Amino acid sequence: MVRHSSRIELSQSSLTNNINFIRKKIGEGVRISSVVKANAYGHGIRSFVKMAEKAGVGHFATASAFEAEEVLDAKSDSSDVMIMGILYDEDIVWAVENEIEFYVFNYERLALVLEAAKKTGKQAKVHIEVETGANRTGLTKVDFLPTLAFLKKHSKEIAFKGLCTHFGGAENFSNQFKINMQHERFKNFLKQCHQKNIVPEIRHIACSAAALAYKDTVYDMVRIGVAQYGFWPSPDIYYSHLQEIGKQSDGALKRIFTWKTDVMDVRDVEAGEFIGYGTSYQASQNMKVAVMPLGYSNGYPRAQSNRGHVLIKGKKAQVVGLINMNLFMVDVSHIPDVQVGDEVVLVGRQNNNTINISSFTQVTQLLNNEMLSRLPSAIPRKVVK
Numbered sequence: 493m494v495r496h497s498s499r500i501e502l503s504q505s506s507l508t509n510n511i512n513f514i515r516k517k518i519g520e521g522v523r524i525s526s527v528v529k530a531n532a533y534g535h536g537i538r539s540f541v542k543m544a545e546k547a548g549v550g551h552f553a554t555a556s557a558f559e560a561e562e563v564l565d566a567k568s569d570s571s572d573v574m575i576m577g578i579l580y581d582e583d584i585v586w587a588v589e590n591e592i593e594f595y596v597f598n599y600e601r602l603a604l605v606l607e608a609a610k611k612t613g614k615q616a617k618v619h620i621e622v623e624t625g626a627n628r629t630g631l632t633k634v635d636f637l638p639t640l641a642f643l644k645k646h647s648k649e650i651a652f653k654g655l656c657t658h659f660g661g662a663e664n665f666s667n668q669f670k671i672n673m674q675h676e677r678f679k680n681f682l683k684q685c686h687q688k689n690i691v692p693e694i695r696h697i698a699c700s701a702a703a704l705a706y707k708d709t710v711y712d713m714v715r716i717g718v719a720q721y722g723f724w725p726s727p728d729i730y731y732s733h734l735q736e737i738g739k740q741s742d743g744a745l746k747r748i749f750t751w752k753t754d755v756m757d758v759r760d761v762e763a764g765e766f767i768g769y770g771t772s773y774q775a776s777q778n779m780k781v782a783v784m785p786l787g788y789s790n791g792y793p794r795a796q797s798n799r800g801h802v803l804i805k806g807k808k809a810q811v812v813g814l815i816n817m818n819l820f821m822v823d824v825s826h827i828p829d830v831q832v833g834d835e836v837v838l839v840g841r842q843n844n845n846t847i848n849i850s851s852f853t854q855v856t857q858l859l860n861n862e863m864l865s866r867l868p869s870a871i872p873r874k875v876v877k
């Protein structure tokens with residue numbers, strides 16, 4: 493196999509640590525659904541699913557049927573897959589046939605699900621998502637009673653696997669009133685289930701932030717994305733954890749991701765010369781630069797031009813000039829004896845230095861997700877200890 497221009501290493505021990513930490517937080521008897529949408533937040537869905545199974549996870553949530561198909565390929569027989577988002581009408585039969593659980597958020601869909609169950613001879617497994625205040629997807633109050641009646645009538649063909657909703661902004665305490673309102677509305681839906689005597693097998697509403705900071709939102713299952721990858725959902729959630737354990741800082745969650753490449757070329761640049769495209773960087777003295785074999789088309793953000801850093805021989809080397817489509821340069825004047833082929837860390841640790849994802853995106857976790865999820869799936873992922 494020809495070598496790719498960069499590689500991503502995933503730490504099994506860090507993931508196991510994170511899953512165990514989350515387990516301790518949510519308590520016994522609560523199932524973790526590992527959210528692996530967006531190529532497992534850029535970590536690589538196939539490698540990640542296998543790693544999560546090693547850490548004891550047996551349930552995976554995706555945003556699309558397309559992603560679910562990848563999970564199906566990678567997972568062991570005993571794990572379950574759940575589609576939270578897009579499943580086209582023409583793929584419902586495929587989902588039922590493969591025993592994939594999926595969200596239903598409008599009443600009309602149920603007739604198609606029933607049809608698919610009859611056609612395949614298999615029971616469909618649906619999670620009814622209810623509208624509680626995020627106003628994206630979710631069944632409204634008006635449609636809920638007919639839905640319950642339908643599920644009751646066709647319980648042989650359709651399993652009422654779950655009742656769920658999603659919080660719009662649980663990571664910020666300033667949204668607490670909204671989260672509380674959403675939770676109250678969810679409880680009302682649940683009450684109606686009991687009144688009509690048709691109850692879901694499981695209830696699940698908490699994402700990472702809610703699972704870590706709002707204990708009362710932890711029902712039978714939690715849907716964990718960002719935290720399992722080793723990121724606190726926000727400073728609010730981190731500080732509430734510190735308060736809970738009475739400490740000043742805590743390394744309970746560990747990043748599992750390291751992104752590496754190798755020095756492609758090393759060259760001397762004379763004072764007064766410009767580096768790369770245009771004139772955005774001019775050498776003010778004689779310098780030595782190392783060429784990196786990747787650029788913005790490989791997921792390395794163009795915004796890092798003239799300001800990002802990489803690690804070579806454990807030392808920080810600053811990006812000089814613009815990030816090109818497939819190349820960029822770094823200043824290694826201060827690092828002795830840099831050679832072609834030397835390992836470069838783009839994100840992660842080398843010796844005693846670290847480049848964080850947050851140094852790319854300046855603080856907000858949402859942007860962390862954005863940066864990670866845009867890493868091309870073509871970059872090879874390798875699981876390490």
Ligand SMILES: *Cc1c(COP(=O)(O)O)cnc(C)c1O
Nearest residue numbers: 527576658699700715716717718
């Ligand atoms: C992405 C997503 C999650 C996971 O959110 P995190 O904050 O990353 O834990 C949970 N539920 C739904 C419906 C989602 O779309």
